Amino acid sequence: MAGSSLSRLLAAAMSAAISFALFGAAPARAADREVVIAYQDMVLPWRYAQATGEVERATGYKVTYRQLASGADVVRAIASGSVQVGEAGSSPIAAGVSQGVDLSLFWILDNINDAEALVARNGSGVSRVADLKGKTLGVPYVSTSHFHALVALQQAGLEPRDVKVVNLRPQELAAAWDRGDVDAAFIWDPVLAKVKKNGTVLTTSGKIAAATGKSTFDGFVADRKFARDHAEFIAKFVEVLAKADAAYRNNKAAWTATSPQVAAVAKTSGATAADVPASLALYAFPDAAEQASKRWLGGGAESGAAQSLLATAQFLKTQGTIQAVLPDYGATIDSRFVQRAAGTSNKAVATATR
Structure with a gap:
């Protein structure tokens, strides 16, 4: 014992x-x-x-x-x-x-794969990433979406200065989308699901990672x-x-x-x-x-x-x-x-x- x-x-x-x-x-x-x-x-x-x-x-x-x-x-x-x-x-x-x-x-x-995406508003005149020149893009700064947005612009031959990139947190971005203040958004769900309803997906984080090796x-x-x-x-x-x-x-x-x-x-x-x-x-x-x-x-x-x-x-x-x-x-x-x-x-x- x-x-x-x-x-x-x-x-x-x-x-x-x-x-x-x-x-x-x-x-x-x-x-x-x-x-x-x-x-x-x-x-x-x-x-x-x-x-x-x-x-x-x-x-x-x-x-x-x-x-x-x-x-x-x-x-x-x-x-x-x-x-x-x-x-x-x-x-x-x-x-x-x-x-x-x-x-x-x-x-x-x-x-992240395809859970973050770059979406263009229907009627914005944007059908590919290069079309964002002179347009307004909403994204939360220093986020994974921001990183891949910059990579996507670079891949399309654009500089950040070619696009009006606006720092918007997810709920701010959702409100800006509703008001028509932005032509495109790079974001994740639940806001992503919202903007997809009247927008077109141009690319996703998964596609960007596959093309560039820069995963998130x-x-x-x-x-x-x-x-x-x-x-x-x-x-x-x-x-x-x-x-x-x-x-x-x-x-x-x-x-x-x-x-x-x-x-x-x-x-x-x-x-x-x-x-x-x-x-x-x-x-x-x-x-x-x-x-x-x-x-x-x-x-x-x-x-x-x-x-x-x-x-x-x-x-x-x-x-x-x-x-x-x-x-x-x-x-x-x-x-x-x-x-x-x-x-x-x-x-x-x-x-x-x-």
Whole structure:
């Protein structure tokens, strides 16, 4: 009996030591178990977990959600200390890190693919990207859409000065579209679904990435100190995100306009429930194992995410959006948590198949 108890104590001590070695910090004190998570209006599977309190249950933290209008706003909020964790696209992440914001990228929310698009208003006289010369284009500045808008203009032989590019956040862009203030928009859902109703898609982020190699993604970033001091929270949060994405990937047919999952996504993002299934289908949601590979977060400076951030920063500098580019962006990538989630997932699969 005593030997059994001693074995359990030793096992517990060993487990704690391993956890400390992997994540580099002791568990947060109860008084510190609070976090502010910034989110945007993107249509994502994890909105269901967000709406149903799954993060709180899984982590034991008090979670406050704060909706912000753009990834640039999220990065600024993290830099100010008012937010600890938030959703941002690869472009604002690259811009923020290049300007000294100490971010840790720990989860890929999505590969944007065709979920962001350049749409011309019907009757604007714009039928191809080159026709935007002298026209007004609305886009949220320093967003992934802004980045790909600039790439698209370059590919069409246009300079940014050839087009009146107006900085509009998603809801501002929707209102400007309704008023007829813009000839075209580069944006994501739910506003994308709105402008498509009386507009024509000229190109998408997926097509631009395929043609130029300049891909974009949305990710979860954290203040680096918070990620270090609250590593166990991040690890459990990643497990929630992985399960949420898997629930969608493995049973897309259940995510209908009348399902509770889609209702939660619509309510949290501001989308119309009827548009949500089609919007989700435009993205790709990589699982933890794929994220742990070199394709995304594995490999430090050589990881796909770090290379994407570097290419984005280099382009943004040529456009005058940022003033400096780092030698590499490997320090921004934190693959520990997806590696742990991938291991947990693999163990669960192995157990289920025994």
